[in-house]
Structures are given as C-alpha cells and as structure tokens.
Amino acid sequence: MATYLFYLGVGPFERLNAPTGKVSMSILAPAGRSGEGQRALEVARAGLEELERYYRIPYPLPKLDLIAVPEFPFGAMENWGAITFRDMQLLIAPSTPAGEMRYTVATIVHEIAHQWFGNLVTPSWWTDIWLNESFATFVEHKVVERRYPELKSVEDFLSIWTRWGFMLDSLPTTHPIVVEVGDTREVNQAIDRLSYGKGASVLRMIEGYLGSERFEAG
Ligand SMILES: [Zn+2]
Incomplete structure (x- = not known):
C-alpha cells in the first residue's frame, strides 16, 4: 500500500452502517448528522457492485468507510478503505437538486473507482x-x-x-x-x-x- 493512501481520522464521528453485503460499508459523519448519509450509502453500495463487475476483480478489502469531513479542502480523497469527502458532498438532503445529485453520485463512484486504479495498482512514481x-x-x-x-x-x-x-x-x-x-x-x-x-x-x-x-x- 502506498503511504499517501493511509488515513487516520480522530473526532466525534457517528457511524451509519449498510445493512448487508460482503464488504462492511459505513458512512461516518459529524455527531448528529449520520442520517443524512443514507442516500450516499445506497449510491456507494450500488457503485461498488457495478465497479466489481466492470473491473472483474472483487473489492480487495473487508471494509469501506466513507467519511464526511467538515471544511475538507478538496472534494474528496481516495484513501484506501477510508475515503474522505467534504461533508456537503456526502451528506445529501432528500431535497437536493438533480444537478447537485449528479455531481455527488459521480464523486462517490470516482473515489471508489480509485480503490482499484490508484490503490490496488499504484504508479511506481x-x-x-x-x-x-x-x-x-x-x-x-x-x-x-x-x-x-x-x-x-x-x-x-x-x-x-x-x-x-x-x-x-x-x-x-x-x-x-x-x-x-x-x-x-x-x-x-x-x-x-x-x-x-x-x-x-x-x-x-x-x-x-x-x-x-x-x-x-x-
Ligand atoms: Zn480522482
């Protein structure tokens, strides 16, 4: 594993677990906000299934956490098995406009796509x-x-x-x-x-x- 993909998060996070699946998947959100991660969790589960089909290689880790970080300076970062997102990218209200929803879905799938391209296979330089x-x-x-x-x-x-x-x-x-x-x-x-x-x-x-x-x- 490349060192730039290591992540350690410390804070009053609250966890929302996906109910089923061979990969343990969770949203981690600031205290009191995990309920806003339900839609992202569904997208992540569907995205992971579709990516496994596309790559024809199973997701290589036993768990995948998607972590909402307030004031995160980038849209997201593909740390292996612990992806960090700017909180507004991951915690989506049901009333979120379609245009914003497209960007959120694309960002979640993009970061999970990196779990193979970038993480499982990493450039040597x-x-x-x-x-x-x-x-x-x-x-x-x-x-x-x-x-x-x-x-x-x-x-x-x-x-x-x-x-x-x-x-x-x-x-x-x-x-x-x-x-x-x-x-x-x-x-x-x-x-x-x-x-x-x-x-x-x-x-x-x-x-x-x-x-x-x-x-x-x-
Ligand atoms: Zn990327």
Whole structure:
C-alpha cells in the first residue's frame, strides 16, 4: 500500500452502517448528522457492485468507510478503505437538486473507482499519476451511465471533461498529459484538469477504437 493512501481520522464521528453485503460499508459523519448519509450509502453500495463487475476483480478489502469531513479542502480523497469527502458532498438532503445529485453520485463512484486504479495498482512514481485520475474519471462515467442512465453521465463527460481538455489544450500554458516529476514537491504541478479531462478523453478514444468489450478485457 502506498503511504499517501493511509488515513487516520480522530473526532466525534457517528457511524451509519449498510445493512448487508460482503464488504462492511459505513458512512461516518459529524455527531448528529449520520442520517443524512443514507442516500450516499445506497449510491456507494450500488457503485461498488457495478465497479466489481466492470473491473472483474472483487473489492480487495473487508471494509469501506466513507467519511464526511467538515471544511475538507478538496472534494474528496481516495484513501484506501477510508475515503474522505467534504461533508456537503456526502451528506445529501432528500431535497437536493438533480444537478447537485449528479455531481455527488459521480464523486462517490470516482473515489471508489480509485480503490482499484490508484490503490490496488499504484504508479511506481508520480510522473504516472495521470493514470490514476484519467482512469478513475473514465471508469466513473462508464459505471454511472450503466447504473444511473437517467443521470446522463456520458453527456456530462463530454460537456465537462472533454471540453476542459480542449479548452486547456488551447492555452499557451498547455502541457503533455504525462508530466515529468523530479521531486515530490512538484506533484501538485503535474496534476490538473488536463490530466483528468484530456487523459480520460484519450482513454475514451482508445475504447472507441478497440470497442468496449476488448478494452474492458484488457
Ligand atoms: Zn480522482
């Protein structure tokens, strides 16, 4: 296990357990708010099942915790078996608008997709970190499209990620998808929306060329 995937959380968390399944799955929320995690727990369970089908490899750990962290500075982080989310990404009121719901479902599936791409298989050095984000973004949309076709994830992929790829590539500051990293202090410069958008769009092109069956078979 790569050290950047280790997580230790301390705080007055409250746990909401999924009732069934071979993987023990829970939402951990600030005290008094675990009930708001019910929808996320359902999405995570469905996403995990669909990802196991897509990868054809069982989820490798006995448990998966999804942890809502107030004021978490990023959308989410894919720590192995203990994914952290900004609380508003995970704790969803039943009245949440459809547009926001799409983003929440995509974020949950994206982070669980990393449990294979990035965690089970980790680049040996940061130069290849684009593979983590490109594959997680690509697979996230495949899985959301299959499980929640009403969310029209493919349209989101094209209008968000492919558009970002084209837009950033049109700027003088564009760079190759693969960025050489010499020192760990350079990692944040090696990963940006181009890594996600153009990287995932190139994977989609390769899938289009090979056909999804051959692509998924490896
Ligand atoms: Zn990611």
